[in-house]
Amino acid sequence: MTVIFDGIASGMLLFLISVGLSVTLGLMNFVNLAHGAFAMFGGFVAVTLLNRAGIPFLAALPLAAIGTALLGVLFERTLYRRLYAATHLDQVLFSIGLVFMSIAGAHYLFGPQQQPLTLPGFLQGQINLPGLDMGVYRLFLIVLGLAIAFGLQKMVSGTRFGAQLRASVDNPRTARGMGINVDRIFTLTFALGTGLAGLGGALGVEMLGLDPGFPVKYIVYFLIVVAVGGSGNITGSLIAALILGVFDVAGKYYVPQAGAFVIYAVMVAMLIFRPQGLFGRKAAR
Amino acid sequence: MNKSMIDLTPLTRATRWHPAELAFWLLPVAGYFLLQDNLVLLTQIAITALFCLSLDLILGFAGIVSLGHTAFFGIGAYAAGLMAAHGHGDPLLGLLVAGICAGIAGFISSLLVLRGADLTRLMVTLGVAMMLYELANKLTPITGGVDGLQGMEIQPLFGSFAFDMFGKTAYWYAVGVLFVMFVIARRLVHSPFGLSLKGIRQNVGRMPAIGAPVNARLAAVYTLGALYAGIAGALLAQTTQFVALDVLSFNRSAELLLILVLGGSGCLYGALIGTIVFMTAHHFLSDMNPEYWQFWLGLLLVLIVLFARDGVMGGVRRLGALGKGGAKA
Numbered sequence: 001m002t003v004i005f006d007g008i009a010s011g012m013l014l015f016l017i018s019v020g021l022s023v024t025l026g027l028m029n030f031v032n033l034a035h036g037a038f039a040m041f042g043g044f045v046a047v048t049l050l051n052r053a054g055i056p057f058l059a060a061l062p063l064a065a066i067g068t069a070l071l072g073v074l075f076e077r078t079l080y081r082r083l084y085a086a087t088h089l090d091q092v093l094f095s096i097g098l099v100f101m102s103i104a105g106a107h108y109l110f111g112p113q114q115q116p117l118t119l120p121g122f123l124q125g126q127i128n129l130p131g132l133d134m135g136v137y138r139l140f141l142i143v144l145g146l147a148i149a150f151g152l153q154k155m156v157s158g159t160r161f162g163a164q165l166r167a168s169v170d171n172p173r174t175a176r177g178m179g180i181n182v183d184r185i186f187t188l189t190f191a192l193g194t195g196l197a198g199l200g201g202a203l204g205v206e207m208l209g210l211d212p213g214f215p216v217k218y219i220v221y222f223l224i225v226v227a228v229g230g231s232g233n234i235t236g237s238l239i240a241a242l243i244l245g246v247f248d249v250a251g252k253y254y255v256p257q258a259g260a261f262v263i264y265a266v267m268v269a270m271l272i273f274r275p276q277g278l279f280g281r282k283a284a285r
Numbered sequence: 286m287n288k289s290m291i292d293l294t295p296l297t298r299a300t301r302w303h304p305a306e307l308a309f310w311l312l313p314v315a316g317y318f319l320l321q322d323n324l325v326l327l328t329q330i331a332i333t334a335l336f337c338l339s340l341d342l343i344l345g346f347a348g349i350v351s352l353g354h355t356a357f358f359g360i361g362a363y364a365a366g367l368m369a370a371h372g373h374g375d376p377l378l379g380l381l382v383a384g385i386c387a388g389i390a391g392f393i394s395s396l397l398v399l400r401g402a403d404l405t406r407l408m409v410t411l412g413v414a415m416m417l418y419e420l421a422n423k424l425t426p427i428t429g430g431v432d433g434l435q436g437m438e439i440q441p442l443f444g445s446f447a448f449d450m451f452g453k454t455a456y457w458y459a460v461g462v463l464f465v466m467f468v469i470a471r472r473l474v475h476s477p478f479g480l481s482l483k484g485i486r487q488n489v490g491r492m493p494a495i496g497a498p499v500n501a502r503l504a505a506v507y508t509l510g511a512l513y514a515g516i517a518g519a520l521l522a523q524t525t526q527f528v529a530l531d532v533l534s535f536n537r538s539a540e541l542l543l544i545l546v547l548g549g550s551g552c553l554y555g556a557l558i559g560t561i562v563f564m565t566a567h568h569f570l571s572d573m574n575p576e577y578w579q580f581w582l583g584l585l586l587v588l589i590v591l592f593a594r595d596g597v598m599g600g601v602r603r604l605g606a607l608g609k610g611g612a613k614a
Contacts, residue, residue, distance in 0.1 A: 031404060079587070083590070083591075086590075088407070089350050090590050092350070092407065093542060093543070093546055094587055096542070097583040097587035097590065098583060098587065100539075100582050100583030100586065101580050101584055103583075104577045104583065105580065107577070108580075216535060216536070220411065220415060224408075227404070261416055261419040261420060264413075264416040264419065268397065268409055268416065271405055271412070272400060
């Protein structure tokens with residue numbers, strides 16, 4: 001039971017980080033491998049605020065998200081928007097370039113070591129039930145993840161902004177003709193995606209660690225979540241992330257010698273049988 | 286002349302060797318005499334150039350996007366390494382076996398890769414490479430895991446040229462293999478097979494209509510690219526007499542993409558020139574500032590994508606066109 005619980009918690013964390021990627025890659029069709037770099041940025045903002053400025057953890061989280069979103073807007077306005085129409089290969093190369101720069105930059109500013117983070121007292125400790133040990137922080141992650149998944153789903157499918165976004169993605173020209181400011185929608189969406197990455201990065205410091213290698217170490221996981229869940233599909237990402245988290249934790253617990261091999265094998269098999277993802281509504285271009 | 290006939294002159298002219306190409310191949314000879322102290326670096330350049338050529342075949346000519354091309358490089362390196370470590374140290378036999386192993390792996394994975402569109406291909410190639418990385422990492426008794434594969438003994442080339450500590454034999458060996466493989470690739474690219482690949486890259490929908498079996502052609506070129514990469518990996522293993530786990534890393538795949546784009550993909554000399562420029566820059570920049578080399582690498586990549594999409598060869602071509610335009614005007 002504890003293994004499953006931990007798996008769900010780590011899946012939820014994966015979801016929190018990769019849902020941002022699901023938004024940019026899935027809805028905007030931009031292969032953004034630099035997503036992990038934005039998550040790392042969020043993590044560094046949170047750690048810096050906590051350790052140097054003494055801001056409480058719960059206040060540092062939204063600040064990390066907002067900070068990363070602002071960075072996202074800056075990058076979107078100056079760089080990303082030039083490449084919306086480019087081929088996937090160009091987007092991949094461009095974002096790998098950003099990843100390399102972010103790694104070296106983080107190395108320069110913070111050094112190669114892991115960043116320390118102390119959780120506030122009320123998020124530490126465990127709740128012990130018969131047969132189940134729940135870490136409070138993990139419970140916190142699960143609740144937060146569910147709330148964000150619910151909110152996002154509502155926003156994309158239920159609000160005016162969500163409708164405009166879907167219209168802009170499906171057919172930018174017609175959307176523009178209908179008076180939708182497509183550029184602004186894309187900027188906002190990109191900010192949302194990177195903001196979520198920053199939030200996830202900040203939340204993940206405790207479980208995934210934070211060092212300059214972060215963007216490369218975990219990008220594969222994020223991509224798996226999006227690719228398996230079906231891009232642009234929030235429920236799909238959630239389920240994929242949960243499956244991945246449970247398998248990952250269970251695999252490490254029961255068959256440590258297999259390592260991450262199982263995960264990659266499952267992903268490749270999944271993509272072969274359902275190239276559009278488990279819940280994909282259409283194949284990516 | 287009959288109008289319905291297709292004028293093949295540009296095609297036949299393209300297959301002929303241009304004087305500039307001959308001059309280019311004098312470079313390795315000149316390099317040998319002028320840079321005696323840097324033969325190890327030059328050997329690395331030759332090997333990376335061959336590896337890059339293999340990616341050029343599948344990406345530049347056939348348009349298959351791959352983030353996991355190191356998979357085949359690694360298979361080749363481990364195949365040659367294991368052969369040599371278990372007493373079959375003949376270098377050419379090692380190359381052959383490595384090429385075949387990587388080719389078979391390439392053929393099998395081509396069945397998976399060709400099913401999807403760009404994004405799926407990216408993920409599947411990446412996934413296959415990561416799987417192999419994990420496999421090599423965990424199979425410590427066979428591959429040596431993180432410590433790398435050691436204890437290789439390479440026999441003299443053709444039974445008479447031993448691999449010396451100055452790397453002279455290794456250098457000529459690597460350059461020789463690169464040249465032979467390049468000539469084969471060059472013939473191939475200008476053959477009807479190569480032209481059909483170009484056609485597929487430019488218009489997938491049209492090619493079946495004129496009778497080209499798209500999937501078979503792509504599978505063939507993917508297998509061939511894998512074979513080339515395997516031979517490059519085997520060269521690395523044989524000349525350094527060591528296989529590090531790093532041969533399968535994601536960074537190597539990404540770096541290779543960068544090299545190809547830097548040189549200009551879809552052009553065989555692009556792969557070679559990209560490698561020369563990149564490796565030389567790497568050599569000097571990382572000497573100056575080893576930790577932050579990656580930053581400049583990333584910046585370069587971003588700038589290339591934004592401003593110079595066709596790389597060095599594109600620049601050369603534009604200069605050439607400018608010269609011609611100027612002559613006309």
